Amino acid sequence: MLKVPDHQVAGHQGGHGQPGPLIDDSGRFYKPLQDDDRGAREAAFYTSFSSNTRVPDHIRRFFPVFHGTQLIEASDGSGQRPHLVLEDAVSGRSHPSVMDVKIGSRTWYPEASEDYIQRCFEKDRKSSGLCLGFRISGLQLYGSEEFELWKPERKLVQNLSADGVRVVLKKFVSSNSPIDPNLNPDCAFASSVYGGSSGILAQLLELKSWFEDQTIYHLNSCSVLMVYEKKKVLKGGSSDAEVKLIDFAHVTEGNGIIDHNFVGGLCSLIKFISEILTSPDECTTKVCLQNSDNKNEILTSSNECTTKVCL
Amino acid sequence: MLKVPDHQVAGHQGGHGQPGPLIDDSGRFYKPLQDDDRGAREAAFYTSFSSNTRVPDHIRRFFPVFHGTQLIEASDGSGQRPHLVLEDAVSGRSHPSVMDVKIGSRTWYPEASEDYIQRCFEKDRKSSGLCLGFRISGLQLYGSEEFELWKPERKLVQNLSADGVRVVLKKFVSSNSPIDPNLNPDCAFASSVYGGSSGILAQLLELKSWFEDQTIYHLNSCSVLMVYEKKKVLKGGSSDAEVKLIDFAHVTEGNGIIDHNFVGGLCSLIKFISEILTSPDECTTKVCLQNSDNKNEILTSSNECTTKVCL
Numbered sequence: 001m002l003k004v005p006d007h008q009v010a011g012h013q014g015g016h017g018q019p020g021p022l023i024d025d026s027g028r029f030y031k032p033l034q035d036d037d038r039g040a041r042e043a044a045f046y047t048s049f050s051s052n053t054r055v056p057d058h059i060r061r062f063f064p065v066f067h068g069t070q071l072i073e074a075s076d077g078s079g080q081r082p083h084l085v086l087e088d089a090v091s092g093r094s095h096p097s098v099m100d101v102k103i104g105s106r107t108w109y110p111e112a113s114e115d116y117i118q119r120c121f122e123k124d125r126k127s128s129g130l131c132l133g134f135r136i137s138g139l140q141l142y143g144s145e146e147f148e149l150w151k152p153e154r155k156l157v158q159n160l161s162a163d164g165v166r167v168v169l170k171k172f173v174s175s176n177s178p179i180d181p182n183l184n185p186d187c188a189f190a191s192s193v194y195g196g197s198s199g200i201l202a203q204l205l206e207l208k209s210w211f212e213d214q215t216i217y218h219l220n221s222c223s224v225l226m227v228y229e230k231k232k233v234l235k236g237g238s239s240d241a242e243v244k245l246i247d248f249a250h251v252t253e254g255n256g257i258i259d260h261n262f263v264g265g266l267c268s269l270i271k272f273i274s275e276i277l278t279s280p281d282e283c284t285t286k287v288c289l290q291n292s293d294n295k296n297e298i299l300t301s302s303n304e305c306t307t308k309v310c311l
Numbered sequence: 312m313l314k315v316p317d318h319q320v321a322g323h324q325g326g327h328g329q330p331g332p333l334i335d336d337s338g339r340f341y342k343p344l345q346d347d348d349r350g351a352r353e354a355a356f357y358t359s360f361s362s363n364t365r366v367p368d369h370i371r372r373f374f375p376v377f378h379g380t381q382l383i384e385a386s387d388g389s390g391q392r393p394h395l396v397l398e399d400a401v402s403g404r405s406h407p408s409v410m411d412v413k414i415g416s417r418t419w420y421p422e423a424s425e426d427y428i429q430r431c432f433e434k435d436r437k438s439s440g441l442c443l444g445f446r447i448s449g450l451q452l453y454g455s456e457e458f459e460l461w462k463p464e465r466k467l468v469q470n471l472s473a474d475g476v477r478v479v480l481k482k483f484v485s486s487n488s489p490i491d492p493n494l495n496p497d498c499a500f501a502s503s504v505y506g507g508s509s510g511i512l513a514q515l516l517e518l519k520s521w522f523e524d525q526t527i528y529h530l531n532s533c534s535v536l537m538v539y540e541k542k543k544v545l546k547g548g549s550s551d552a553e554v555k556l557i558d559f560a561h562v563t564e565g566n567g568i569i570d571h572n573f574v575g576g577l578c579s580l581i582k583f584i585s586e587i588l589t590s591p592d593e594c595t596t597k598v599c600l601q602n603s604d605n606k607n608e609i610l611t612s613s614n615e616c617t618t619k620v621c622l
Contacts, residue, residue, distance in 0.1 A: 133571030162568055212578050258582050259446030264575030266521050271569050
């Protein structure tokens, strides 16, 4: 009944001696509790959040529904283990295009250990996060053909320049093949996925308003998951675009201060997406997409528009 | 004709073997160019900014007018030296209450030297900046009596907790003595200084809208100067509240990315000020203000409201 999810693009996956998440047919996502503080902190966040009456309903929908914790057999066969039981953000979708964007130029926080702070500090400096205020942690993207799926290596998308990120955000809403290096993303679905009153931009703006005001939680190292149904859009239907916040293993108390690191990063992501909606043709960046190390020519200069980006 | 300014609350002051700024009677402020990169970078910023047609007029007014550079005798008698010639932000005011707030949880930037990055990283962690997204760099505050002036030591205000910052932001707009430790700030002038269509909050919100969109400059380590005319407010007149951005020695190019560090910090400052306007009486924090080391009981817990804050 439980199985490994098809559409996970970031976060801890199973294998390599660690259990991964599982899903069931009823739309639940089972996330193994991490052994260290992170597991306890994430469970504490979900418990606090799900009973917090200060969180308005129109914001609550951006967070996965929490169904408690449950002891189940771990995916790696290591025996029973506590799992968070959550709403599966991509449940019921057959061809979901998914992007995981970690928000914030800083993933560490004052309350963390010195060792953790130093590791994050160095990692943030090497990733896109410091410059952009966010970084793409992973994505999967269906093409127009039935079985065409683009799922680039995480380490490549995490370190993209501003131009590289622009290309990926455009490919996310384009009808032409994400894999063909000779095709510029046509942004054919930008208005139906990013735009409109229920599109991703509108949802991000709603979140932004709340984050400018709420001082309850600081969502350190948390991700925005952007999902839509590629198959439906290709047939002229609604995109069913949805934004979810995920990964709360490093949440700390806000103590009366807004999460300014999250707000800044979110504003930056909003600006990137707004630009695609207002001027989708501005950059004519050529993209090649082979996932091999010798093709890893990632842009470092970020204001050059007619350059080649290889993922 | 040139003299040392009366109302400087932060930044490099004269003495200790370095020249300080000077002012004249016509409303100009002469800032000595720093010898290292900083002087050249600040001059380059003012030159670029003053001729940049992409900066809208309603935003330009938040920046001091730039009148070029000029060789003048340095304030420390060390001979002629190039100075930036700027608009004096407090010119024409007899009793200006002034607060200098450095915006951003991070004062360093990727282009800086490794040594500079490490020094800022450590300093940011020790100041209020990391937690709050901004820090008070200095202030002066007139009382209701003619010659009552509160000008606390900079090192004390830079490291305030959230509650300490709240108290100072309230004292800034209160009619009762800023120095008397037994008086809670009455926030009598909150609505005329922070509120209203031309108050400080409205000006900060206007800046925020621009910073959410502009990708030309990253104003690393820049300050918001908040000024108003205490004497006029005491007599029932207008506060003449004004916001100016100052200190551009660490500006870098935006390269198509918003200044998310500045945006986040500005949003946090806006939230603090909004709260004073909506619930000025929420905290009944007791404050004592002697500038002596053994009275330096600054709050470290930030969500405790009925505590004593000593500056």
